[in-house]
Amino acid sequence: MTSHKRVVLTAFGTLGDLYPAMVIALELQNRGHRVVIATTEGYRSKIEEIGIKFHALRPEIPPSMGAEWTSLLLDPFIDDKGLMDLFCSSQRQTYDDLIKAVQGADLLVSINCTVVVAPLVAQKTRMRWISCVVDPFYVAEDFLGITPFAWVNYAFVELVSFLVSFVASVLLVHKYISQLRAELGLLRTKRHTFFSDLFSPELVLALYSPVIAKRRSDYPANTQITGFTFDRQLPNQVLSQTLTEFLDSGSPPIVFTLGSSAVYAVDAEKFYTESVIAAQKLGYRAVLLVGDNTQNLPLTLPKGVITVNYAPHSEIFPRAALIVHQSGMGTTAQALLAGVPMLLVPYEYEQPDTAARLVRLGVGRMLKPKQYHADRVTTELNKLLTQPQYKVKALEVQNRIQSEKGVQTACDAIEKHLSLNCSTVEQMTS
Incomplete structure (x- = not known):
């Protein structure tokens, strides 16, 4: 002792x-x-x-x-x-x-x-x-x-x-x-x-x-x-009432996030705009985690899309159909724990390496930020939604890290x- x-x-x-x-x-x-x-x-x-x-x-x-x-x-x-x-x-x-x-x-x-x-x-x-x-x-x-x-x-x-x-x-x-x-x-x-x-x-x-x-x-x-090192011990890890009501009102949405750093990337606004279009093409609801950078807010939000500055990943990811993120390790850990397939959009430093590891694990697919256009995003998301091996692998990895x-x-x-x-x-x- x-x-x-x-x-x-x-x-x-x-x-x-x-x-x-x-x-x-x-x-x-x-x-x-x-x-x-x-x-x-x-x-x-x-x-x-x-x-x-x-x-x-x-x-x-x-x-x-x-x-x-x-x-x-x-x-x-x-x-x-x-x-x-x-x-x-x-x-x-x-x-x-x-x-x-x-x-x-x-x-x-x-x-x-x-x-x-x-x-x-x-x-x-x-x-x-x-x-x-x-x-x-x-x-x-x-x-x-x-x-x-x-x-x-x-x-x-x-x-x-x-x-x-x-x-x-x-x-x-x-x-x-x-x-x-x-x-x-x-x-x-x-x-x-x-x-x-x-x-x-x-x-x-x-x-x-x-x-x-x-x-x-x-x-x-x-x-x-x-x-x-999951943040289960941290207090106030709860969803807002508005977001909870949105999630409860329909089918699981696609969650789009750029973490706490890439939300300030010069092309972050494009990321969220193209994400809305892709979700609409697929007929899926969407949650956009945009941080406190108001430039990330799309000009118009169609029905079935909600934006929030922040939501604890541990609470929202398990309720997602898919997760689209920047491959930061904190975000990655919570996505793996949720057992949800993901589309990876890595920026700099360790993020491309992390994304490559996740693709090799079989839990997701990857697009570079400059490839992030609605048509291409729609194609990649559709593969994640319709090809069952991604969900199977995500659940397998979830079981491994839960212990x-x-x-x-x-x-x-x-x-x-x-x-x-x-x-x-x-x-x-x-």
């Missing part, structure tokens, strides 16, 4: 990054630990309303991410260098804020690699540190096998890693972090190994299902796949790590 400890969880990004931190924090707190979540100011109310202590990290980014900020995140080649400069130049502030958050803490847990100063804080304070990832794409560039030959796949990954190190955003982040490391008296990291340095040498928790990706030999040492206990497994691993003595941890990191 691990004695009660003080644990700081830190996350930066979209709700897909925040929710795993929140559910893990709740479980740890229920086990008697003292827990703090350190993230941007815009998430304060969400965290405090579930009874978890909050510590603010700069820069102050609104939880919706905003159209300009999200367009930056969706473009790895950073057309808007001013925004990237703002993010990078504030890393000293983020470091200072996180240092304050971990004072007196027994453990730091970072969610995803967006809090790039987490390794610096851990090294400077010599405190225990666990890193978590929610997408297999970011674990040693875990792409789908390009060829049947392992050595070719390995060479491909190494080549991609080398080329990525020259992408403007990577160069810029590495520059600022190297400067900060020098100020703190820490060793400089090499540019081509920069991302791998964001994984803790002590323990890496992969917060996704082995259905999506199994552990590979080139994963970071001490990696444990926990299963999805997973991702939150409990992650917290068991955290407590086990806390119970290790210092010499054991030093052996793991040497």
Whole structure:
């Protein structure tokens, strides 16, 4: 039995990054630990309303991410260098804020690699540190096998890693972090190994299902796949009265969503407009989850179509005939749990990789955003509706992940790590 400890969880990004931190924090707190979540100011109310202590990290980014900020995140080649400069130049502030958050803490847990100063804080304070990832794409560039030959796949990954190190955003982040490391008296990291340095040498928790990706030999040492960390513990996961009445008034609709980030993509309005036309052609009702970006609202809404800013995926997805989404891992997890076939419209970063995995699983089909036109969407949706193998496979995967206990497994691993003595941890990191 691990004695009660003080644990700081830190996350930066979209709700897909925040929710795993929140559910893990709740479980740890229920086990008697003292827990703090350190993230941007815009998430304060969400965290405090579930009874978890909050510590603010700069820069102050609104939880919706905003159209300009999200367009930056969706473009790895950073057309808007001013925004990237703002993010990078504030890393000293983020470091200072996180240092304050971990004072007196027994453990730091970072969610995803967006809090790039987490390794610096851990090294400077010599405190225990666990890193978590929610997408297999970011674990040693875990792409789908390009060829049947392992050595070719390995060479491909190494080549991609080398080329990525020259992408403007990577160069810029590495520059600022190297400067900060020098100020703190820490060793400089090499540019081509920069991302791998964001994984803790002590323990890496992969917060996704082995259905999506199994552990590979080139994963970071001490990696444990926990299963999805579903948000069943979070309060207020209920549908609005208006949406409930709509769902109760007819047949299951097709649900269209772009998650909490892609709703700000430049072509998001087109996505929703074409979706309405496709649903009408098929004779299906539709629910559009449009976020708080009013530009996403179609000019006219025919009968049988409703728009809402937000609805908990855990509640609405099981009531859908099909789900059309951007392939974010949080959305993907809930869609798989619902056992509903899906049409995938991936944007940037990990989303195309996740979509490819889902297509290979047999639970959905995929269109690129530029292919998203009503006629093509109608054809793809019709295949999902009329070809029974998609529903059969979706139910099979649902049965496999329903038994997973991702939150409990992650917290068991955290407590086990806390119970290790210092010499054991030093052996793991040497």
